[in-house]
Amino acid sequence: MTPPAPRAAIPGLVPAYEDYAHCTHCGLCLNHCPTYRLWKLEADSPRGRIRQMILVEQGELAAGPIFVQHMDQCLDCRACETACPAGVEYGKLIEYARARIARDYPRPLFSRLARDFVYRRLLPFPRRIAAAARLTRFYQRSGLQWLARRSGALRLLGLAERERLLPRMDDDPFFFERLGQIFPAQGTRRARVAFFAGCVAQVGFARLNEATIRVLTANGCEVVVPDGQLCCGALAAHAGVRDAARDLARRNLAVFQKDSFDAIITNAAGCGSTLKEYAQLFSTEEPEHAQALAFQARMRDVTEFLATLGLSAPLKSLPLRVTYQDSCHLLHGQKVKDAPRQLLRAIPGVEFVELPYTEICCGSAGVYNVTQTEASLELLAEKMRHAAKTRAQAIVTANPGCLLQLRAGVEMHKTGQEVLHVVELLDRALR
Amino acid sequence: MLARLTRELEALLGPGAVLARAEDLILYEYDGSVEKARPDVVVFPRSTEEVSRIVRLANRYNAPIVGRGAGTGLSGGALARSGGVMLVFARMDRILEVDYENLRAVVQPGVVNFDLTRAVEHAGLYYAPDPSSQKACTIGGNVSENAGGPHTLAYGVTTNHVTGLEVVLTDGEIVRVGGKSGDALGYDLTGLLVGSEGTLALVTEITVRLSRKPEAVKTLLAVFESVDDATETVVEITARAITPAACEMMDGWTLAAIEEYVHAGFPRDSGAVLLIEVEGIVEAVAAQAEAVTEVCRQHQAREVRVARDARESELLWKGRKNAFGAMGRLAPSNYVLDGVIPRSRLPQTLRHITALGRENGFRIGNIFHAGDGNLHPIILYDPRDAAEFERAVRTANEILRYCVELGGALTGEHGVGMEKNELMPLLFSEADLELMRRVRDAFNPAGRLNPGKVFPTGKGCGEVRMKAQAEGAPPL
Numbered sequence: 001m002t003p004p005a006p007r008a009a010i011p012g013l014v015p016a017y018e019d020y021a022h023c024t025h026c027g028l029c030l031n032h033c034p035t036y037r038l039w040k041l042e043a044d045s046p047r048g049r050i051r052q053m054i055l056v057e058q059g060e061l062a063a064g065p066i067f068v069q070h071m072d073q074c075l076d077c078r079a080c081e082t083a084c085p086a087g088v089e090y091g092k093l094i095e096y097a098r099a100r101i102a103r104d105y106p107r108p109l110f111s112r113l114a115r116d117f118v119y120r121r122l123l124p125f126p127r128r129i130a131a132a133a134r135l136t137r138f139y140q141r142s143g144l145q146w147l148a149r150r151s152g153a154l155r156l157l158g159l160a161e162r163e164r165l166l167p168r169m170d171d172d173p174f175f176f177e178r179l180g181q182i183f184p185a186q187g188t189r190r191a192r193v194a195f196f197a198g199c200v201a202q203v204g205f206a207r208l209n210e211a212t213i214r215v216l217t218a219n220g221c222e223v224v225v226p227d228g229q230l231c232c233g234a235l236a237a238h239a240g241v242r243d244a245a246r247d248l249a250r251r252n253l254a255v256f257q258k259d260s261f262d263a264i265i266t267n268a269a270g271c272g273s274t275l276k277e278y279a280q281l282f283s284t285e286e287p288e289h290a291q292a293l294a295f296q297a298r299m300r301d302v303t304e305f306l307a308t309l310g311l312s313a314p315l316k317s318l319p320l321r322v323t324y325q326d327s328c329h330l331l332h333g334q335k336v337k338d339a340p341r342q343l344l345r346a347i348p349g350v351e352f353v354e355l356p357y358t359e360i361c362c363g364s365a366g367v368y369n370v371t372q373t374e375a376s377l378e379l380l381a382e383k384m385r386h387a388a389k390t391r392a393q394a395i396v397t398a399n400p401g402c403l404l405q406l407r408a409g410v411e412m413h414k415t416g417q418e419v420l421h422v423v424e425l426l427d428r429a430l431r
Numbered sequence: 432m433l434a435r436l437t438r439e440l441e442a443l444l445g446p447g448a449v450l451a452r453a454e455d456l457i458l459y460e461y462d463g464s465v466e467k468a469r470p471d472v473v474v475f476p477r478s479t480e481e482v483s484r485i486v487r488l489a490n491r492y493n494a495p496i497v498g499r500g501a502g503t504g505l506s507g508g509a510l511a512r513s514g515g516v517m518l519v520f521a522r523m524d525r526i527l528e529v530d531y532e533n534l535r536a537v538v539q540p541g542v543v544n545f546d547l548t549r550a551v552e553h554a555g556l557y558y559a560p561d562p563s564s565q566k567a568c569t570i571g572g573n574v575s576e577n578a579g580g581p582h583t584l585a586y587g588v589t590t591n592h593v594t595g596l597e598v599v600l601t602d603g604e605i606v607r608v609g610g611k612s613g614d615a616l617g618y619d620l621t622g623l624l625v626g627s628e629g630t631l632a633l634v635t636e637i638t639v640r641l642s643r644k645p646e647a648v649k650t651l652l653a654v655f656e657s658v659d660d661a662t663e664t665v666v667e668i669t670a671r672a673i674t675p676a677a678c679e680m681m682d683g684w685t686l687a688a689i690e691e692y693v694h695a696g697f698p699r700d701s702g703a704v705l706l707i708e709v710e711g712i713v714e715a716v717a718a719q720a721e722a723v724t725e726v727c728r729q730h731q732a733r734e735v736r737v738a739r740d741a742r743e744s745e746l747l748w749k750g751r752k753n754a755f756g757a758m759g760r761l762a763p764s765n766y767v768l769d770g771v772i773p774r775s776r777l778p779q780t781l782r783h784i785t786a787l788g789r790e791n792g793f794r795i796g797n798i799f800h801a802g803d804g805n806l807h808p809i810i811l812y813d814p815r816d817a818a819e820f821e822r823a824v825r826t827a828n829e830i831l832r833y834c835v836e837l838g839g840a841l842t843g844e845h846g847v848g849m850e851k852n853e854l855m856p857l858l859f860s861e862a863d864l865e866l867m868r869r870v871r872d873a874f875n876p877a878g879r880l881n882p883g884k885v886f887p888t889g890k891g892c893g894e895v896r897m898k899a900q901a902e903g904a905p906p907l
Contacts, residue, residue, distance in 0.1 A: 017763070018763065021759075021763030021764070021814075022759045022760060022763070023759065024463075024755070024756060024758070024759040024764060024765060025461050025462070025463060026463045026503060026564065026755060026756045026759075027462070027463050027501055027502055027503035027564065027567050027568075028503070028564060028566065028567050028753065028756055029567070030501050030502075030503075030567045031501070031543050031545075031546075031566055031567045032566075040475065040519070040521035040522050040524070040541070041450075042455075042458040042459060042502070043454075043455060043458050048458045051457075051458055051461070052454075052458070055457065061454060061457070062454075066452070066454045066455075067454070083566075084756065085689075085692050085753030085754070085755075085756030085757040085759070086692075086756050086757060086758070086759025086760055087691065087692060087757075087759070087760050088759070
């Protein structure tokens with residue numbers, strides 16, 4: 001018998017003993033973890049997940065279906081990182097665990113095909129994203145959606161909830177048409193920035209992207225939207241599909257290297273968090289590692305950038321009671337907490353109220369609401385209960401995924417709030 | 432046998448409330464301590480009745496029973512030392528009643544300590560016992576271990592805030608002791624049960640006292656060049672009968688790791704700091720803060736800083752409360768001790784601990800409740816080195832022995848558990864222990880409730896503990 005072929009090494013960052021060992025199993029993370037809060041299971045807590053990873057690394061636990069289930073059930077919201085006094089970088093660990101699963105664990109056929117399609121054949125290709133968006137738009141506008149919902153067909157297929165989480169596709173033009181354009185600063189130019197436009201956001205959040213550019217230019221920024229940029233690769237990296245994430249990262253590094261900018265801006269906290277950690281996709285020996293370090297040093301979330309730059313555009317009054325849901329990958333991933341609040345408070349007329357448990361994930365978490373719908377909707381229900389208690393008219397957040405989830409929450413729970421991105425509210429306040 | 436018990440438990444509790452696979456059980460062999468032991472089956476009751484039925488069922492199989500909250504304990508109290516059935520109370524997490532007029536709350540054992548404060552703070556109330564793990568640990572666990580915290584200096588430990596309990600006895604019977612008033616006639620069974628470390632009964636409902644937030648609070652950070660100056664300050668504060676609500680000491684060299692986490696403005700180059708809080712009515716607080724500052728200055732404090740606002744004060748406390756976890760930045764593992772000494776002996780004790788550490792090759796940190804002489808020496812070690820761990824345990828025992836010699840105690844708030852049960856004879860005579868055993872036997876005659884805890888088993892403790900480590904999964 002021939003011995004099994006050696007497994008391919010997992011590219012990019014591989015955690016060392018110390019990365020795990022910082023965890024002293026004190027348990028302070030438990031009550032900050034959304035899935036632990038739901039189920040109260042050690043296996044679905046950060047401490048328990050880290051222990052499982054260690055056991056798998058040491059060969060004492062099989063990387064089988066049970067391990068995979070608990071790793072899949074993690075939202076990767078990284079609230080545990082904020083809670084952890086020892087500074088365990090859980091995000092690194094879970095993404096490595098998932099890369100290992102992707103390499104070693106044979107998922108069921110449908111799951112394999114779906115993952116391959118989404119991460120390798122759809123998201124890296126703008127034309128395919130646009131085509132899929134047009135199809136979806138036809139479904140949403142032609143009456144088909146109405147029919148599917150009313151007829152009970154969706155319920156029959158078990159898709160009723162998931163279908164509600166589908167972004168409402170934009171009317172023309174998609175944001176792809178803006179790639180390659182330069183938007184001049186209004187008044188004195190205070191900064192020259194590049195805009196990272198996203199992938200699905202270009203067909204589902206084109207108007208948000210345009211609002212972002214309006215707010216930036218109104219505040220004295222020249223905004224360049226480099227052509228050739230692709231999906232950031234965050235979803236692939238979270239799913240453990242590292243090769244796809246690395247390909248995308250290489251392409252984006254090349255595109256944004258061509259010109260020099262004061263900052264590279266994103267309005268998507270989920271993308272921003274991965275973009276700021278591009279270097280982790282490459283080992284220190286790879287040439288991309290250094291390029292990525294230079295790239296991520298300039299990467300800024302739009303709220304972070306604007307709060308630091310300071311708003312210069314005059315704002316009109318918007319009498320509105322507003323609460324803010326922290327986007328996990330902004331708060332926990334990028335440690336940006338004050339900037340969005342500062343911007344909201346800067347709008348005259350806005351009455352800002354804190355949302356209790358705002359640091360707990362809304363259940364969106366990338367594709368989590370599709371892959372783990374039940375848990376996602378439980379978290380959403382809890383979120384909507386807390387939001388209702390604030391009596392805010394608008395729930396503001398900082399990431400397209402959270403917007404979709406919270407909008408679905410408003411619809412499902414009939415709570416009536418508007419759901420907006422911070423920059424959408426700023427855009428509305430521009431004179 | 433075990434398979435049948437598991438099946439019966441599943442039938443009793445329904446799906447999703449019983450864990451028996453090795454992959455799951457391995458995650459219940461640890462808590463916040465350095466101990467290890469694995470249960471045979473883990474169950475998640477949702478009601479007192481379920482707890483009672485689980486106990487009756489376990490009795491039929493002669494299985495040991497151990498309760499667990501969040502598993503943040505530091506003495507292995509919530510570990511199944513002899514295997515058996517582990518009841519995790521985390522899903523019994525409802526606040527059943529808040530009686531604002533009479534300042535009481537009735538909670539299930541799985542309510543997280545700080546969540547109770549969060550639920551009542553809108554009315555200017557809070558739950559006073561504040562162990563460092565308060566954002567994760569459960570009130571049920573606090574009751575079992577009689578947990579303390581920085582503010583026990585002024586307000587006492589858990590037992591001073593529990594007025595009534597509902598418990599399930601070893602035969603499955605449900606009994607209520609105490610109540611909202613707390614001053615029931617007859618024996619103070621509530622007092623007996625609090626701190627009994629799960630060896631007398633399983634607590635299923637707790638009536639606690641709520642406290643009113645003080646009118647004014649001032650948090651002071653005093654920075655010293657040497658540990659001696661800091662400890663002498665504490666002695667003097669006590670001698671002058673100044674009564675702060677909390678008085679914590681942190682070794683200077685541990686602060687770099689803590690500061691990295693909280694960014695609260697802790698110095699990175701001091702010998703030690705004291706974190707002192709005074710509270711009460713506005714005038715008294717101002718006078719006390721002044722008195723404290725004066726004592727600090729007399730003992731060469733290079734700086735005494737008063738937190739400007741609640742946010743700064745919160746940050747300083749966040750640093751203190753996450754200090755043990757933050758030590759994870761300095762070494763792959765740490766062993767937090769818990770001993771008590773008379774406050775007047777602080778300076779010599781800390782010198783002795785430093786010397787002991789040096790002899791055994793450890794740098795020992797001290798982050799502790801200085802005001803009430805409750806020490807928490809923290810020994811940093813590498814678990815990959817078995818000999819080093821053994822040395823750490825030996826050093827720990829020497830420190831505790833010294834505490835007892837000075838007229839102190841083996842534990843201030845972490846409990847005895849399976850960490851210090853073999854050391855109990857240092858503090859108690861055979862007659863003392865026998866009396867305690869008779870109390871235990873009255874409640875728990877078969878010894879199936881949390882066996883192997885509190886009382887010495889007769890084996891050398893180092894030996895027992897090394898064995899537990901060796902049997903457990905990887906030393907991390």
